[in-house]
Amino acid sequence: MITDFEEYIRQSEPHKREKGYAWQTAIGLQAVDGLKTSDYLRETARQHIEGDITIEEVKQLVNSYYESKTARKGVGNRTEEADKVSARITELLSEQSFTFSPLEYISIHRRLFEGIYEHAGKIRDYNITKKEWVLNGETVLYAGADSIRETLDYDFAREKEYDYKHHDIAEAVSHISKFVSDLWQIHPFGEGNTRTTAVFTIKYLRTFGFDISNETFANYSWYFRNALVRANYNNMPKGVFATTQYLEAFFRNLILGEQNELKNRLLHIEAPKHLVQSASLEVPKSHNDTLDCTLEEVALIKFVKEKPQATQKEIAVHIGKSERTVKRMTTRLSERGIIERKNGKRNGYWEIKSKELNN
Known part of the structure; x- marks a missing residue:
């Protein structure tokens, strides 16, 4: 569990609480790629939450830290990536501006990974596969390089046509889960797709009036990624079918404050069926x-x-x-x-x- 900024989130004044949530989420999201931030980044984040420095100064301090010889010897490149991307996610989550479009999605990737990946903000021009623990080393079938832009445009256009005013919350959560899982399955970038999708989703949900930078994304980011994988994987001979049920459990906790069990081991394709069934999403009558x-x-x-x-x-x-x-x-x-x-x-x-x- 992420507890670095718990005192700000639980007891602090609103502006510190909002910053605490943003940092908690930003740092927690690094887990989707198995990354961890440095102690230096967390201490610098505290200075930002306290109001001693701006987010721009945070980014400058982190850049200077990694330009020093001592830092280069002491940490790996991926820790540097985690620190820099965490600061950038925090910056993005603090901004109110947002446009629902493929260009916004691509822009978020560019802003998160500029100077870190050569392909930041660029659509991949090659096909990819990724071995997934939750699939026993198998891969999701991602969009082909020659159809990425068309598929992005199609998914965004379809989502714009959906009128949330005419659907209750259960239908809305199911629809959001499908849209987000379809968007992630396109995997338009070489790396950083899940973090980009998470930031985009948080900002999109805010357009409905929700404050969505909280513990669910911070503490269950690895579950979020595995749920996206399970929403896009079929293996009929093994009796495995794509399902958004796990992603819906995540979003119901996020939006409705429910307490659905979010355990990664239950998402594994070889998880014992009796355990999966006992933890299946059930909507209490009280809701x-x-x-x-x-x-x-x-x-x-x-x-x-x-x-x-x-x-x-x-x-x-x-x-x-x-x-x-x-x-x-x-x-x-x-x-x-x-x-x-x-x-x-x-x-x-x-x-x-x-x-x-x-x-």
Whole structure:
């Protein structure tokens, strides 16, 4: 578990907590490629969280550290990669700007790996295979080099057509899982695909009003990668079929705060079936209120749960919708008995009526 910045996340003021979350996520994501950051990076991150230095100064300090002879002798190139990419992920997660497009996806890869990989921000022009532990050394079939751009354009266009307002949260989570797994399967870059996909996904989910840089990505990044692998692997003779069930469990924990078991050994294609079945994703009846909500409604509920005295204007800013839209949403949620406004406009606050959502 990632605990480096736990004191900032649990007890600190909001701006320190947000930075703590970002660093925790950035450092945790290095595990998808088996990388670990240095003590120097973590200490420098603390200075940033405390407000002593800016993120730009963090990047400059890390660059200077690795230019020194002492540092080059003391650590490997991959530790340098982990440190630099962690700082860049933190920078990206602190930015509010985001455009849902293949160009944004490619830009994220370039910004993460510029100066580290020669192919940063470049679409691969060769085919790849990767041996996966979870598949007993076999590989996912990735997109062919000659079809990457067309496949990216197709997946993004299809996702833009999906209207989340007309689907409840269960359908939305299933759809997001499929989109993210399809995007990852394209594997447009030579290296760094999972970290790029994770950062892109976090920023995309934020457009629905969620604060998605938290422990789930930080502590279960290796599970996230293995779940992506299992969502894109078929072996009919062995009775193994592509499934997004593991990825859905991850996203349900991330978005809904559920406690689905996220154990890598259960994703292995030779994991004992009785163990896999016992840990299968089951939706408790107590979550019915949540499951009847849309993705945006869940974001609204989470926000007013954390800030009961929030005005509709503040809610609108947080979830990126107009005040008129927020008014319609709060009216619908009130009519369904999920939330209630108490004490009028001036001294009022929101109360979550559903016991399940109040947990």
